[in-house]
Amino acid sequence: MKNTPYRTNPNVLLIKTYYLLYVSSIRKFALVGWANLHQYKLSVGNVGAVTFQNAAFHNAYNTLQSKPSKARDNITIMLPTYTRRRLLKAATLAGMGVVLVPVSALLPAASAQSQPPASPSRHTPDSIMVNGWLLRASDR
Amino acid sequence: MYLPFDKLAELGGTVDVCIIGSGAAGVSIGVTLARQGHRILMCEGGDEVFSERSQDSYRGEVVGDAYLPLEASRLRQLGGSTNHWGGVCRPLDPYDFTAKTAAPETAWPISHTELTPYFSAAADLLDLDPIPADEPIESSALSRIYFSLGGPTRVQLKYADTLSESDNLLCCLNANLVALETTDGRVASATFANYQGEQHQVRARYFILACGGIDNARLLLWCNQQAGGQLIPQAQTLGRYWMEHPHATVGQALIFEPEALGLDETYNVFLSPNEQALANREILNCGLRLHRMNPEASQALIDELSLQAPSLGERIVEWQAQGRVLHGAMLRAAWEQEPRFENHIELSDELDALGIPRSRLVWQQSALDRHTIRESLLLLGEYLVDTDIGRVQLADWLAELPVTLPTDGELAGRHHMGGTRMSHHPEQGIVNADCRLFAQDNMYVAGSSVFASAGHANPTLTLVQLALRLCDHLNQRLTQA
Structure with missing residues (x-):
């Protein structure tokens, strides 16, 4: 995975924009204020220390990290204690994040810095890799 | 004079x-x-x-x-x-002179x-052996390629x-x-x-x-x-876009049907992804070389493969009982490096005996370079699996992502x-x-x-x-x- 600085990563910037638009719409419907309640601190491997503002952001970011990556494995999350009400809100926003992120992936700006360009492996449907051996599933 | x-x-x-x-x-x-x-x-x-x-x-x-x-x-x-x-x-391929999607600077x-x-004149000057035309390998994204290997x-x-x-x-x-x-x-x-x-x-x-x-x-x-x-x-x-051909032993293979790859008793076979595969996988050019193992090393490879794939191991035992000879092969590769502005020659502070600053080479392999060698080897592995004529084992540094290049050995050409x-x-x-x-x-x-x-x-x-x-x-x- 390319070591794009967090603050200049177009994926992250795009999600931030979505988030701000989303929060402004929430405020219209009186679901105001909760987003400032939570601070998720993430230490993201070689990307650097990042503070996420809410669960939607957190979920969107993790959805983007769909490729296997050591950086992703190194993520440590310190979660706050939730009340039932806060959990319900977090679940709602997480659901919105899932909706928003695939849309962002379609935009050129979101994929401009993705390297390497292709999936690391496109094995044939029934092939598997075991200790470096590329095998048919039936070989086992 | x-x-x-x-x-x-x-x-x-x-x-x-x-x-x-x-x-x-x-x-x-x-x-x-x-x-x-x-x-x-x-x-x-x-x-x-x-x-x-x-x-x-x-x-x-x-x-x-x-x-x-x-x-x-x-x-x-x-x-x-x-x-x-x-x-x-070997001459460069026509495709080498073109811009690639993954690296337009090529x-x-x-x-x-x-x-x-x-x-012809260059071949005469360098006393080259004839270099046969590339031969596409049926049902694969690979071609068999040739070099002049003369003195x-x-x-x-x-x-x-x-x-x-x-x-x-x-x-x-x-x-x-x-x-x-x-x-x-x-x-x-x-x-x-x-x-x-x-x-x-x-x-x-x-x-x-x-x-x-x-x-x-x-x-x-x-x-x-x-x-x-x-x-x-x-x-x-000036000094920029410096390139090498990274070289390494990239894995090994067991070939069940050597004739399918044109292998014979004395083979030294070169393979390369074809243009379509290079474009589809968004990789740069790569040459794979198969070196035939001796019978003892081939048997050791069979034993190792049988441990990882018991069902296949049973088939191999049957083949060997029928007198079929399976070939082990070491896989070496030389691949194209992405031309990057960052890789360059610059003048160092130290002078040589003539008073000219010595060279400093700033050189790193990119994500695309690593992607190129892994995908090229997977192309061979997938072809062998699809056609059931062999199996490939990737070297440890290639099998796991991210690819970690060797720090010693052949390194480059x-x-x-x-x-x-x-x-x-x-x-x-x-x-x-x-x-x-x-x-x-x-x-x-x-x-x-x-x-x-x-x-x-x-x-x-x-x-x-x-x-x-x-x-x-x-x-x-x-x-x-």
Whole structure:
């Protein structure tokens, strides 16, 4: 995975924009204020220390990290204690994040810095890799 | 004929072409233009034989990924690195000259058809074996490819008579370029120094720098600095886009049906992804080489595979009971490196014996370079799995992501390319499509330093083709004048 600085990563910037638009719409419907309640601190491997503002952001970011990556494995999350009400809100926003992120992936700006360009492996449907051996599933 | 260093001053303006360097490119040009009747001076910084004194100028620093010592990858003497090369040759593929989706900088300002007319003459000059056409492998994204693997030509020996007897080809040893003087968009003279501190200026109608894939950039950086930037006013890419061919043992394979890959008892088989596969996978070019294992090593490989794949192991036992011979093969690869601005030659703070700053090579392999070798090997593995004619095991450093390149072993092919890149525009390169410095009407660069991209094939044949093409260009200019 390319070591794009967090603050200049177009994926992250795009999600931030979505988030701000989303929060402004929430405020219209009186679901105001909760987003400032939570601070998720993430230490993201070689990307650097990042503070996420809410669960939607957190979920969107993790959805983007769909490729296997050591950086992703190194993520440590310190979660706050939730009340039932806060959990319900977090679940709602997480659901919105899932909706928003695939849309962002379609935009050129979101994929401009993705390297390497292709999936690391496109094995044939029934092939598997075991200790470096590329095998048919039936070989086992 | 050989010319003593102190006679350089007596040449006056009688030289048509002054060639700086006497390796594969320099000798090819010198011999060809002299045969056409032009008066050529070839200045070699080293001696007729290897000397520590000359070789020391090649010492330099490497920053970045693990690489070979700079002074150990080339020879600074008459004949240059042809005194120790392996003789392996293959032309670049037509696809190599084009822009790739994953790396648009791979585009050359010329197509392969510009070099094709010079293939036969270059093959004669290098005494190549015939190179058969590539053979697509059915139902695969691979082709079987061929190289000339004949005995390496030592140009110093091959052209010994010409060098010592030709009246048109003057060869001066221990003559090291230290400065280029420019006037009104032309190089007026070149200053050469010997190891005793003596210097002489040489005037010529045309100059050709042919000092190899590192020193072409180093000497131009130095001379441009000495000339206050007048030699190459737009020097932003000088030394940049330097490339190698990473080399490594990338895995092993057990082949159930050797004949499907054209393998026989003595095989040394080369495979390469075809153009469509390179484009689809967004990778650069790659050559895979299969080395047949001995029977004991093949059996050890069978045993290991049977442990990982018991069901397949049972089939193998049956095949062996029927007398079928399975071949183990070591897999080696040489692959194309992405031309990147960041990989470059620069001048270090340390000076050599001639007072010229030594080279510092800043070199790293990119995500695309790593992606290229992994995907190329997977192409072979998938083909063997699909057709059930074998299985591939990736080396540990390739099997896991991210790919971690080896830090020792073969590392690279000692193929120094780029640094004085050929381009249509002075903002993007140092020489134009004729190999001429953009800002100088009579100064050319020969050798692999002008490569815009590297393909996977050994560079010598291509650089000699380019050198012979340059001869045609200069012959035309000299004749017209």
